[in-house]
Amino acid sequence: MIVNRNLKHLRLKHELTQKQFAEKLGLKQSVIGAYEEERATPPLNVLLDVSNLFKVSMDVLTRKDLGKLPEREWKATTVAKEVLAITVDASGKENVELVSQKASAGYLAGYQDPEFIAELPKINLPVLPKNRTYRAFEIQGDSMLPVQPGSILFGEYIENLDGIKNGKPYVLVTRQEGIVFKRVFRFSDDAGKLLVVSDNRQYEPYSIASSDILEIWSVRAFYSTKLPEADMPSPLTDQLALHVLQLQEQLKGNKIR
Numbered sequence: 142m143i144v145n146r147n148l149k150h151l152r153l154k155h156e157l158t159q160k161q162f163a164e165k166l167g168l169k170q171s172v173i174g175a176y177e178e179e180r181a182t183p184p185l186n187v188l189l190d191v192s193n194l195f196k197v198s199m200d201v202l203t204r205k206d207l208g209k210l211p212e213r214e215w216k217a218t219t220v221a222k223e224v225l226a227i228t229v230d231a232s233g234k235e236n237v238e239l240v241s242q243k244a245s246a247g248y249l250a251g252y253q254d255p256e257f258i259a260e261l262p263k264i265n266l267p268v269l270p271k272n273r274t275y276r277a278f279e280i281q282g283d284s285m286l287p288v289q290p291g292s293i294l295f296g297e298y299i300e301n302l303d304g305i306k307n308g309k310p311y312v313l314v315t316r317q318e319g320i321v322f323k324r325v326f327r328f329s330d331d332a333g334k335l336l337v338v339s340d341n342r343q344y345e346p347y348s349i350a351s352s353d354i355l356e357i358w359s360v361r362a363f364y365s366t367k368l369p370e371a372d373m374p375s376p377l378t379d380q381l382a383l384h385v386l387q388l389q390e391q392l393k394g395n396k397i398r
Contacts, residue, residue, distance in 0.1 A: 142179055142233065143206055144188065149177040150207045151195050166190050182233040185255055189226070198300065199225055203235075204272060225298060225356070226258045227274060236263045237295070239277040245320050252314060252355060266295055266362060274298040276358055278312050280322045284339040285310070292365035294322060296358025302327065302351060304359070305335070313337070314356035315349060322360070 152162045152173075163173045166187060175181040183191070192199045197215045201207070207215065228236045238261040240248050251257030264277055278294045288294075296312045299305065307326045313335075314320050323337035328348075335354070338346040 142182065144183060144203050144233075145176050145179045147197075147202055147205075147207045148173075148183065148191060151191065151197070152177075155195070165194060182229075185226075185228060185259075189255065199227070225274065225300075226253050226255045228255070228259050228263075235274055237265060237269075237275045237277055238262070239264050239279070239293070240320070241279045242281050242291075245278075245281075249314070249316070249319060249355075264293075266364075269295060269297075269361060275361070278320060278322070278358070284341050284344045285322050286341045288322075288340070288363055289365050289367040291367065292363050294358075294360050295362040295364075297361050299357040299359050302335075302357075305357065310360040312356075312358040312360060313349065313354055314358075315353045316355060317353050318349065325357075 152159070157165070159173045159177070160170045163170045166173075167190075168187070172181070176183050176187075188199065188202060191197070192202055197207070201210065201215055228238065230236055238258055240261060244261065247257065266275075269275055274297065276296055276298070278296060280288070280292055280294055281290055283290055294312055299311070305311070305325055305327055308324055310322065311325045312320060312322050313325070321337065323339060326336040326338065328334050328336060333351050334348045335351060336346055336348050
């Protein structure tokens with residue numbers, strides 16, 4: 142696995158023996174040997190320690206080959222300048238944790254706490270592209286209609302502000318506003334602010350300071366048990382419905398003959 146190879150690459154780059162590397166991480170030398178020989182997968186707490194110790198982005202550590210990546214790209218600048226807390230299943234695959242409306246307040250305090258993240262419910266959406274980090278959020282309010290309140294949004298983690306594409310929907314985790322679901326625009330003349338816009342035009346756009354943002358998740362899919370309300374029939378749709386009924390009657394007549 143790539144993460145196992147990256148651990149060995151970091152150890153050799155810093156000219157550490159397996160024993161020295163193990164001591165820095167509070168592990169046994171045999172455990173490091175098992176990781177390097179790919180007989181075991183490093184758990185989340187070990188990956189977090191490696192990320193902090195060697196100043197390597199968690200995203201890079203678990204997905205990129207450090208041996209082929211320039212060192213200047215090892216440490217991507219995250220939105221909150223912190224390491225993202227994630228969980229993995231028994232096979233080492235990242236889980237998709239669900240932040241419900243009930244858990245949203247606690248998430249602001251526990252979003253960096255591996256134990257808090259580990260306690261969140263896990264859900265799965267097989268159609269999502271693989272090898273990316275996702276989190277699910279249950280939204281509140283009607284500011285993004287026709288996406289209904291109570292819908293579950295599946296967001297892909299965006300590690301820095303450069304990943305934002307103007308006008309695309311994002312879940313923003315912020316210090317002041319909490320968790321918000323909006324379309325986001327970057328100010329061309331002010332890198333310190335983002336403009337957030339609701340699809341429901343009853344809500345006014347407003348700006349958020351970049352320094353206030355803890356996490357950014359690009360919305361890739363959503364699930365809802367509520368269907369959008371249908372528009373009232375128009376004369377044109379009435380005519381179309383009548384035409385369809387007439388065609389059905391003609392087809393029935395042809396079958397009888």
